[in-house]
Amino acid sequence: MKLKQHPFIFLSSLLILVLVSFLFALSTGSSHLPSQTILSLVDGTASPIQQSLVFELRLPRALAAFAAGALLSIAGVLMQVLLKNPLADPYVLGVSGGSALAALLAMLMGVNTFWLTGSAFLGALLSISLVFSFAHSNGSWSISRLLLTGIILASGWGALISFVLVISPPEKIHGMLFWLMGDLSYDRPLLPSYIILFFGFLFSLSISRQLNILLWGDQQAGSLGIDIKRLRTSIFFISSLLTAGAITLAGSIGFVGLVIPHLVRLIIGTDHRLLIPASALTGGALLIIADTLARTVLAPQQLPVGVLTALIGVPLFLYLLRKSQ
Amino acid sequence: MSLKTHKLSLSIADKAICTDLDVCFNPGEFWGVMGVNGVGKTTLLQTLIGLRAIKSKNNSGHGYITLNQININDFRRIDLAQRIGMMLQEYEYNFPSTVIEATLIGRHPFITGWQMEDSLDQQIAISALKNVALENFLERSVSTLSGGEKRRLNLATLLTQNPDYYLLDEPVNHLDIRAQLEILYLLKEKFSHQKQCGIMVIHDPNMAYRFCDHMLLLFNDGQWLAGKTEDILTWENLSRLYNCPIHLIKETQHTLFVPHLSESSNES
Known part of the structure; x- marks a missing residue:
């Protein structure tokens, strides 16, 4: 594969893709802004209405979409290494379930956005620590045990989520369903997610060579000088935190964390030093595009972005799966 | 300089693997381990x-292991990996990877922090692949290799790591008989320079006799025998080891051990 020898060209073209998708998100919507108008925003010659449309509505939303996509993609890469399965996804260990349950309870009580995102994050943390303490209780890191614990907890959360949906008043159900499908339409603090993204990305990059070796199995990694227990524990917590950051920002958007790493791996191979930044950029760009489509395709009706990622993701994934056999 | 076990006793659950094992592995030696x-x-x-x-929660054990008079538990893992390496019996191949990438991971203990592999690392990996005759497969995907080719790739990774102590877990299984000889000659030649030492698990007593200068036999009850091959690898010891009559055929060029299990003794 030629791309592998030119990682910088590949990463720069992905950066351009990110910029293009930002432009697409800023110019598309109920009132279309041509690219000259976008440029005039920079030197301050645009009208105040256009200014506030872009800087107060579209830009924050695109930034949220980028962060969520990048967080989910890195989390997906890490989770796939942790579970030694290229088909694992960030939600497989039940992080999203715990988070969703907490968010729905917060919505039921009618709290403000700050408490909503806060409780979503706390729910994710609770779920993470439950999985960790059950799966790790005998001091060893067995993958099947970890997976089983996660899946069982996830189905438990699922049942509780259905219960909350059933007992909730009808006027709240719509918002709840949007949250569950993954939704970027409400206003939310961006900074915490970007902090998680920044440190999570740096940390993932710093262990990327160890990730390459972990793919060959624990014994091989250990004999090459890697402290496996510590590495596995840090992968678990970092990927879970990244996932929690994404869910808090945008609800449980499906398929991004599963499809993006897989797609990028098909193009550039399995070297995580390239795979992690490339997945982050691709995931971010694709989620910006998907979210822009979600708010424009049936405008003025908004779609949850999770519906669009699933509609794009399912056929794409089935195609990849078929091709890989 | 040596790798040494001191009164080492190991067990899995209640089954003894070795009791009070005292062996010293020295550079220049090629050990065979049988059982x-x-x-x-x-x-x-x-x-x-x-x-x-x-010693762990489920497995009792005592004794300790030293490398150059230092307990191996006192080494940082990465420092230990520069000195002791292992070719495993089996590897996991869950993700796509090329032959050269798989070989280069052997350089991991020598690369620090954010550093990338440089041209020196590349050269070391390529010359290791040459040693196992895989130099034309650099960009091939590992999943397309045959069982024997994968085995040679695993050895190339260890050759790239090039530690002082090569622990080899059945390095020649899956290999055809010519490839077995080539690999074993390659290893024997390597250890003959008196700088490195091989410790190889092997099942074929004839190959062990031909290539290993020292032998360690592990019996079922935790007992063991260690020493020079000509003292240890006798038909009496092998018959006891495998609980199976073994004949010795000596010719001018070859010494052959032939297991002789008749159908009737198999049933008993």
């Missing part, structure tokens, strides 16, 4: 490289 299936040969190698604790 029946499940006797704990792999467990011993994993313990020697520090991947398995001598």
Whole structure:
């Protein structure tokens, strides 16, 4: 594969893709802004209405979409290494379930956005620590045990989520369903997610060579000088935190964390030093595009972005799966 | 300089693998480790490289292992990996990877922090692949290799790591007979320079006799025998080891051990 020898060209073209998708998100919507108008925003010659449309509505939303996509993609890469399965996804260990349950309870009580995102994050943390303490209780890191614990907890959360949906008043159900499908339409603090993204990305990059070796199995990694227990524990917590950051920002958007790493791996191979930044950029760009489509395709009706990622993701994934056999 | 076990006793659950094992592995030696299936040969190698604790919650054990007079538990893992390496019996191939990438991971203990592999690392990996005749496969995907080619790739990774102690867990299984000889000659030649040492689990007594200068036999009850090949690898010891009559055929060029299990004794 030629791309592998030119990682910088590949990463720069992905950066351009990110910029293009930002432009697409800023110019598309109920009132279309041509690219000259976008440029005039920079030197301050645009009208105040256009200014506030872009800087107060579209830009924050695109930034949220980028962060969520990048967080989910890195989390997906890490989770796939942790579970030694290229088909694992960030939600497989039940992080999203715990988070969703907490968010729905917060919505039921009618709290403000700050408490909503806060409780979503706390729910994710609770779920993470439950999985960790059950799966790790005998001091060893067995993958099947970890997976089983996660899946069982996830189905438990699922049942509780259905219960909350059933007992909730009808006027709240719509918002709840949007949250569950993954939704970027409400206003939310961006900074915490970007902090998680920044440190999570740096940390993932710093262990990327160890990730390459972990793919060959624990014994091989250990004999090459890697402290496996510590590495596995840090992968678990970092990927879970990244996932929690994404869910808090945008609800449980499906398929991004599963499809993006897989797609990028098909193009550039399995070297995580390239795979992690490339997945982050691709995931971010694709989620910006998907979210822009979600708010424009049936405008003025908004779609949850999770519906669009699933509609794009399912056929794409089935195609990849078929091709890989 | 040596890798040494001191009164090392290991067990899995209640089954003894070795009791009070005192062996000193020195540079320049090529050891063969033999024993029946499940006797704990792999467990011993994993313990020697520090991947398995001598004593744990489920497994009793005592004694310790030193490398150059220092307890191996006192080494940082990465420092130990520069000195002891292991070719495993089996590897996992869950993700796509090329032959050269798989070989380069052997350089991991020598690369620090954010550094990338440089041209020197590349050269080392390529010359290791040349040694196992895989130099034309650099960009091939590992999943397309045959069983024997994968085995040679695993050895190339260890050659790239090039530690002082080569722990080899059945390095020649899956290989055709010519490839077996080539690999064993390559290893024997390597250890003959008196700088490195090989400790190899092997099942074929004839290959062991031909290539190994020292032998360690692990019996089922935790007993063991270690020493020079000509003292240890006798038909009496082998018959006891495998609980099976073994004949010795000596010719001018070759010494052959032939197991002789008649159908009637098989049933008993």
